[in-house]
Amino acid sequence: MSDMKRTGLFDLHLELGAKMVPFAGYDMPVQYPMGVMKEHLWTRENAGLFDVSHMGQVILRGDDVAAKFEALVPMNVQGLKEGRQRYGLFTNDDGGIRDDLMFANRGDHLFVVVNAACKDADIAYMRSALEGVDVIEVTDRSLVALQGPKAEAALQPIADVAAMKFMDVATIDTEFGELWISRSGYTGEDGFEISVPDQHAEAFARRLLADDAVAPIGLGARDSLRLEAGLCLYGSDIDEVTTPAAADLLWAIQKVRVTGERAGGFPGADLIIAEIENGAPSKRVGLLPEGRAPMRAGTRLFADAEGGEPIGVVTSGAFGPSIERPMSMAYVPTELAHNDVVIFGEVRGKRLPAKVTALPFRPSTYKR
Amino acid sequence: MSNTETMDMKYTEEHEWLRVEGDLIVVGITEYATEQLGDIVFVELPEEGTEISKDDEVVVIESVKAASEILAPLDGEVVEVNDVLTDNPALVNEDPLNDGWFFKMKIEDMSVLDELMDEAAYKEHIG
Numbered sequence: 028m029s030d031m032k033r034t035g036l037f038d039l040h041l042e043l044g045a046k047m048v049p050f051a052g053y054d055m056p057v058q059y060p061m062g063v064m065k066e067h068l069w070t071r072e073n074a075g076l077f078d079v080s081h082m083g084q085v086i087l088r089g090d091d092v093a094a095k096f097e098a099l100v101p102m103n104v105q106g107l108k109e110g111r112q113r114y115g116l117f118t119n120d121d122g123g124i125r126d127d128l129m130f131a132n133r134g135d136h137l138f139v140v141v142n143a144a145c146k147d148a149d150i151a152y153m154r155s156a157l158e159g160v161d162v163i164e165v166t167d168r169s170l171v172a173l174q175g176p177k178a179e180a181a182l183q184p185i186a187d188v189a190a191m192k193f194m195d196v197a198t199i200d201t202e203f204g205e206l207w208i209s210r211s212g213y214t215g216e217d218g219f220e221i222s223v224p225d226q227h228a229e230a231f232a233r234r235l236l237a238d239d240a241v242a243p244i245g246l247g248a249r250d251s252l253r254l255e256a257g258l259c260l261y262g263s264d265i266d267e268v269t270t271p272a273a274a275d276l277l278w279a280i281q282k283v284r285v286t287g288e289r290a291g292g293f294p295g296a297d298l299i300i301a302e303i304e305n306g307a308p309s310k311r312v313g314l315l316p317e318g319r320a321p322m323r324a325g326t327r328l329f330a331d332a333e334g335g336e337p338i339g340v341v342t343s344g345a346f347g348p349s350i351e352r353p354m355s356m357a358y359v360p361t362e363l364a365h366n367d368v369v370i371f372g373e374v375r376g377k378r379l380p381a382k383v384t385a386l387p388f389r390p391s392t393y394k395r
Numbered sequence: 396m397s398n399t400e401t402m403d404m405k406y407t408e409e410h411e412w413l414r415v416e417g418d419l420i421v422v423g424i425t426e427y428a429t430e431q432l433g434d435i436v437f438v439e440l441p442e443e444g445t446e447i448s449k450d451d452e453v454v455v456i457e458s459v460k461a462a463s464e465i466l467a468p469l470d471g472e473v474v475e476v477n478d479v480l481t482d483n484p485a486l487v488n489e490d491p492l493n494d495g496w497f498f499k500m501k502i503e504d505m506s507v508l509d510e511l512m513d514e515a516a517y518k519e520h521i522g
């Protein structure tokens with residue numbers, strides 16, 4: 028395991044009794060002694076602290092950086108106000124998705140957070156594609172997420188975040204150095220993602236954990252939380268061959284990139300814009316299995332209880348601790364992508380009924 | 396767990412426990428197994444009356460992590476299943492050695508139990 032990378036919080040994870048697993052080249056906590064189910068519920072009721080330092084933090088600096096970045100993503104970057112963050116997609120020439128990301132306007136630069144498994148490729152891509160822009164990988168900062176209804180109260184004694192709204196970003200000087208904070212996350216809960224200098228990361232995490240409302244949460248609960256919230260996992264629910272329309276991510280593409288002067292000009296624009304107008308052949312949906320058996324990633328889907336070829340596949344599936352039933356994300360033909368359509372998932376050789384449902388499974392509680 | 400409760404239990408390498416109850420054998424999984432599996436969210440039990448052979452997949456359990464099969468520890472007949480688990484699979488985590496039992500089976504020859512591990516041997520097995 029010597030080739031496994033460690034985050035700055037590795038020792039703390041061990042001290043907290045975490046079970047560590049390899050994830051995207053890092054040795055990461057999958058759960059703590061509380062266990063996945065309780066960690067999930069704790070985050071929904073209190074506040075959960077997640078180490079997400081494996082993700083890529085990148086600064087983009089240069090003249091016209093927003094306009095140049097628009098050549099890589101179908102998002103309105105130039106219109107993003109200072110102090111605001113937006114969800115984005117790196118698209119490819121076939122209209123697929125290279126990665127999903129968050130980008131923020133931090134005044135004189137853009138701050139981008141990308142997936143751990145994609146970060147080396149993303150950084151190389153940005154360096155080659157963004158002429159005249161310094162692409163600076165931030166390697167001296169940890170990244171943690173504090174999520175849940177008690178997140179604000181837990182962070183407020185350290186940094187004044189009370190006035191921040193969902194997708195606001197702020198730079199705040201604290202006893203733990205300069206924190207780069209966004210009010211966002213990957214759980215469907217109100218909460219924050221906080222970039223903290225490495226030398227302060229452990230002390231910062233310990234301070235947060237000293238609050239009775241804050242518990243450490245592993246990757247296991249992170250996955251069930253994001254799935255209940257209807258959020259995509261790159262590499263599972265979206266990838267190089269899923270288009271934004273098929274992935275039901277058109278809400279993330281602002282109109283200004285579809286029509287008018289700044290329309291198009293990003294990889295795969297023709298196909299992506301055509302699908303915005305005409306729809307995609309398949310669509311990402313939520314699925315609620317009718318029994319208690321989870322339909323996991325890879326489960327083949329059929330239109331009928333018997334016979335026929337597969338019509339789709341589950342891309343994520345788990346038990347939803349808050350909704351108290353199994354849940355899946357899946358791609359199905361667009362004509363079946365309507366609420367309450369019953370299809371069948373093949374589990375251990377048996378076709379079990381599941382109902383198509385709109386995402387999220389559980390309403391999000393962002394502070395708008 | 397007192398010694399009087401566990402002293403008659405037998406164990407398989409697949410982390411099942413077996414307890415003699417009259418002329419029946421109660422089957423469940425060990426605490427060690429539940430710790431490895433994590434939170435259990437689904438249990439599918441066999442039909443009562445099913446004839447099973449050793450190593451048949453007899454129970455399906457799914458935890459937050461993955462699906463696993465429980466293999467029949469011996470040849471015999473399933474005579475009773477713990478239906479409560481269907482609606483409350485978490486009972487397996489909460490009380491694996493008692494209320495979290497899976498099924499009761501009838502076997503021809505009780506002496507085959509002697510080939511299974513006793514508690515001391517099982518403890519050694521899991522190290």
